[in-house]
Amino acid sequence: MTAFFQTLGMSYEWAWFVSTICGILLIALPLLLGVAMIIYADRKIWAAMALRRGPNVVGPFGLLQSFADGLKVFLQETIIPSAANKGIFLIAPVVTFTVALMAWAVIPFNSGAILADINVGLLYVLAISSLGVYGTIMAGWASNSKYPFFSAMRASAQMISYEVSIGFILICVVLWAGTFNMNGIVKAQQDHVWLLNGFVFNPLLFPMWVMFLISGMAETQRAPFDLTEAESELVAGYQTEYSSMAFAAYWLGEYANVLLMCALNATLFWGGWLPPLDIPVLYLVPGIVWFLLKVLFFFFVFSWVKATVPRYRYDQLMRLGWKVFLPVSLLFVVLVSGYLMATGHFA
Amino acid sequence: MIHVIAFYLFAVMTIASGAITILSRNPVHSVLWLILAFFNAAGLMILVGAEFIAMLLVIVYVGAVAVLFLFVVMMLDIDFAELRAGFVKNFPLGMLVAIVLLAEMVLGIGAYKAGALQLGTPDGTAAQPAGTTNIEAIGALLYSRYLFLFEAAGVILLVAMIGAIVLTHRQRGDTRGQKISKQIARRPDEATVNVKPEVGKGVQL
Structure with a gap:
């Protein structure tokens, strides 16, 4: 895209700047629209599983429900508790929302459609996802209120715990792909096992994918790991004191994070923009269609789990993270690297 | 620009x-x-x-x-008041640390400018070879030339971690931990008992 702006008579630096801004808008705007629709989809799926109708009043089939909700919170008054630490209280939702959008820079939508095709793409994702916890901690502390504070404590412990095993899982993927570049990882999955595109069809990496899916739910604080906003214990967790657009920022950020986890599942284990089978006919369909189909499928899985699985207890959550996922993922790092060495994968 | x-x-x-x-x-x-x-x-x-x-x-x-x-x-x-009270007392010590840090920084920059170090020279001769990524360059160095130092660092970290666990862990006899496997293995027919108590008598379980 930089080359296109250069033909308009801009210098290289300006062309790069303008094309990057355009790229960010091209990702962020559809993403926000997608988040609005995905909230609607989440509520519909959740309702269908509980034999309810879900949102069906605003617009045809209730399609405009999210926009109506958005308008509602936009018109609400922003209430800042008098005991709150004002600056941090207001920055916290901005941090959550920004961080949720930042990681999308390295997600490949198609073979060339990636905003920042950097060599350390996967490390960047890890770095950004580790920033996500700050929005929650800051909100919990700045609210100066009991329940948000408990929630912030829970969130930070939970996210640190699950990042450790996610790190090990990603190392397995990187070992097999031989690169941290996201596009490189997708390409490495082509024709991985008998015409199947995707690391998940590999018996050594399939358990890693299952663990990644579960860790992803814990990392994004989705049910059954939504202890940070467990309404029976903590009212609404770290968002208790928030209202209006600050609340909406958390809401959007949370769903953008869930979509990001779905995109990571698709990119790292299910072949990203590659079709499921390595057959020439399937490549006629644009890669972005395959990618979005995979993302939507994983979002359905996330909603499905949210609708059906009861909430974990906190000690069970910690046990799962530290005593089950950590040793198993460490074991698989040894197994995968051992297998790759034995078969001379990189010789 | x-x-x-x-x-x-x-x-x-x-x-x-x-x-x-x-x-x-x-x-x-x-x-x-x-x-x-x-x-x-x-x-x-x-x-x-x-x-x-x-x-x-x-x-x-x-x-x-x-x-x-x-x-x-x-x-x-x-307690903020207590923190501020200690400021004057600790000021000389703080200044000492600051001076040491400053001297180290001046020394470090001086040594770097002199080009005495082989690791990174100001004219860029020790820069990573073109065409390799950061990770490849670091990996190649860490796992070949500095392998033993790298492993030693790993062992030191492991010792420190185990040391921290040993220092803080205490075995308490009076707690009853959960045995998840036992809970999962429990079946309804062994967990519930049907009894028909006679009127006016208790039940022994």
């Missing part, structure tokens, strides 16, 4: 947030400014082409170390 703007942005932000870290009165604010300083330092690393170090800086320091800092500082009930 964009390089220069980015450098000055990151550099000014790093120094400013570093300064506010030690100037701000609220310890939680201090930690948050420290995090911003880490983050901008990572930006500087990216500008010199050390993208791997930059990512590690964010993952390790911002993602793990600073979260623990924040965790501890948030839970402390800090």
Whole structure:
């Protein structure tokens, strides 16, 4: 895209700047629209599983429900508790929302459609996802209120715990792909096992994918790991004191994070923009269609789990993270690297 | 042009947030400014082409170390008056540390300018070979030339970790832990008993 702006008579630096801004808008705007629709989809799926109708009043089939909700919170008054630490209280939702959008820079939508095709793409994702916890901690502390504070404590412990095993899982993927570049990882999955595109069809990496899916739910604080906003214990967790657009920022950020986890599942284990089978006919369909189909499928899985699985207890959550996922993922790092060495994968 | 703007942005932000870290009165604010300083330092690393170090800086320091800092500082009930009272007493010690740090920095920059170190020379002769990524270059060095040092660092970390666990862990006899496997293995027919008690008599289970 930089080359296109250069033909308009801009210098290289300006062309790069303008094309990057355009790229960010091209990702962020559809993403926000997608988040609005995905909230609607989440509520519909959740309702269908509980034999309810879900949102069906605003617009045809209730399609405009999210926009109506958005308008509602936009018109609400922003209430800042008098005991709150004002600056941090207001920055916290901005941090959550920004961080949720930042990681999308390295997600490949198609073979060339990636905003920042950097060599350390996967490390960047890890770095950004580790920033996500700050929005929650800051909100919990700045609210100066009991329940948000408990929630912030829970969130930070939970996210640190699950990042450790996610790190090990990603190392397995990187070992097999031989690169941290996201596009490189997708390409490495082509024709991985008998015409199947995707690391998940590999018996050594399939358990890693299952663990990644579960860790992803814990990392994004989705049910059954939504202890940070467990309404029976903590009212609404770290968002208790928030209202209006600050609340909406958390809401959007949370769903953008869930979509990001779905995109990571698709990119790292299910072949990203590659079709499921390595057959020439399937490549006629644009890669972005395959990618979005995979993302939507994983979002359905996330909603499905949210609708059906009861909430974990906190000690069970910690046990799962530290005593089950950590040793198993460490074991698989040894197994995968051992297998790759034995078969001379990189010789 | 964009390089220069980015450098000055990151550099000014790093120094400013570093300064506010030690100037701000609220310890939680201090930690948050420290995090911003880490983050901008990572930006500087990216500008010199050390993208791997930059990512590690964010993952390790911002993602793990600073979260623990924040965790501890948030839970402390800090008495500000007491903190300020100790300022005058500790001032000479603080100045001493500052002077030592300053001397080290001057020495370090001087040595770097003199080009005596083989690791990184100012004219860029020791730069990584073109065409290899950061990670490949670091990996090739760590796992060949510095293999034993690297392994030794790993062993030291392991010892430190085990040491910390040994120091803090205590076996308590009076708690009843859960045995998850036992809970899962429990079946309804062995967990529930149907009894028909006679009227006016208790039930022995």
